[in-house]
Amino acid sequence: KILRDKTxxxxxxxxxxxxxxxxxxEKAIDWLRKQGVNTAQKKSSRNATDGLVTVSIKxxxxxIFEINSETDFVAKNDTFINFCNDIxxxxxxxxxxxxxxxxxxxxxxxxxxxxxxxxxxIAKLGENIIIKRLKFLENKEAKYQKYLHNSLTENSGKIGVxxxxxxxxxxxxxxxFSKNLAMHIAASDPTSIGIEDLDQKIVERERTxxxxxxxxxxxxxxxxxxxxxxxxxxxxxxxxxxxxxFVMENKTKVKEHIANFNxxxxxxxxxxxxxxxxxxxx
Numbered sequence: 001k002i003l004r005d006k007t008x009x010x011x012x013x014x015x016x017x018x019x020x021x022x023x024x025x026e027k028a029i030d031w032l033r034k035q036g037v038n039t040a041q042k043k044s045s046r047n048a049t050d051g052l053v054t055v056s057i058k059x060x061x062x063x064i065f066e067i068n069s070e071t072d073f074v075a076k077n078d079t080f081i082n083f084c085n086d087i088x089x090x091x092x093x094x095x096x097x098x099x100x101x102x103x104x105x106x107x108x109x110x111x112x113x114x115x116x117x118x119x120x121x122i123a124k125l126g127e128n129i130i131i132k133r134l135k136f137l138e139n140k141e142a143k144y145q146k147y148l149h150n151s152l153t154e155n156s157g158k159i160g161v162x163x164x165x166x167x168x169x170x171x172x173x174x175x176x177f178s179k180n181l182a183m184h185i186a187a188s189d190p191t192s193i194g195i196e197d198l199d200q201k202i203v204e205r206e207r208t209x210x211x212x213x214x215x216x217x218x219x220x221x222x223x224x225x226x227x228x229x230x231x232x233x234x235x236x237x238x239x240x241x242x243x244x245x246f247v248m249e250n251k252t253k254v255k256e257h258i259a260n261f262n263x264x265x266x267x268x269x270x271x272x273x274x275x276x277x278x279x280x281x282x
Contacts, residue, residue: 003028013037025111030037030205034212049130053100053160053277055146056088062090062144064162065134066277070127076152080129081123084156087131090114133274135275142272145175158279161185164272177261177269180248184274190241193271194255199239206235241274 003014003025009032017037020068051068052075067084070073086108096102103115109118122129137144142164148157167174183185192198210228217224236243242255253261262269 007032009037017065021212027176030209035211049280051129051279052081052084052134052152052157053148053158054084054088055148055160055162056092056155057162058092058143060140060142061092061095061136061138061160062146062164063088063134063136064146064160064275064277065091066132066279068124068130068132068158068280074125074127074129076168077125079121079125079154081156083117085128086154087114088155089235091136092136095136095138097134099131099134102134103130103250133277135162137162137273139164139272142166143178145182146180147179147186149186155213159186160277162275164274165270166272167267167269172266174267174269181254181271182274184247184254185241185274186243187247188244188266189276189278190244190274191239192241193273194242195236195240200238202239203232205233207232241271 003009004011006025007014007029009017012026013032013035016036017028017031020031049070050072051066053066053142054064055064065087067080067087069080072079087102090096090105090107091102094102094105095104103113105114106112107114107117112120118129118131140211143166145163145165147161147163148155149159151157162238163178163182163185163254165178165181167178191202207228210231213226214224214227219227235254238244242253242258244254246252246254246257249257257270258269261267
């Protein structure tokens, strides 16, 4: 059932894939791809828990985190929203980048720990609530931008992006440019900034899958390698932020879009790092 939810493959194909991979879900997904089984995009989000992704920027720090509830009804409750806002303030004040540490910090002026307030919130709202993940950034030299998709409040929504960048100037042009980049990240969901930042294990996994898909083609090895290289380059265009085509025009890659912006304005805009949290996504 888990494999079917993730891939959309038929039950017999899923059974065969699990048999061939010793019950390992990720290996089974690879096996299905190698066999050319037509799999749908992951459907795990359909069964995912609800809640909110919160992104907050304050002075030289920024935070992005996800708190889950069981239903959208609770996620829209003022008590739940206020809890998200309080957690944001606590993380900024205490520079929290660890969930377990966060749970053992005093909750605002209550005298209780965050974990105790979380227990009270669960009892009050009648649903299981989980602080799922968080990332805190602080850099006196860096600048931050955020974007929220399907936003419920100014700081919370269903998809959140936190972008850290360097630029010697901060004006309306830079503000709009960085906001558009954050929107692009939300739309394109990149895995890394550039090719050199991409985990080589991911690349090798793709190469292996492409090789398995083509092994029965009968083409010479040198031709196969060229085809595989082409597929890998296309893969870079899909998962590396700088290699993606900028969604608002779809004519130039993000790296060219940044270069043009710098050349036209005499700026030195550079992306440091980014984080994208999609509600219910691992």
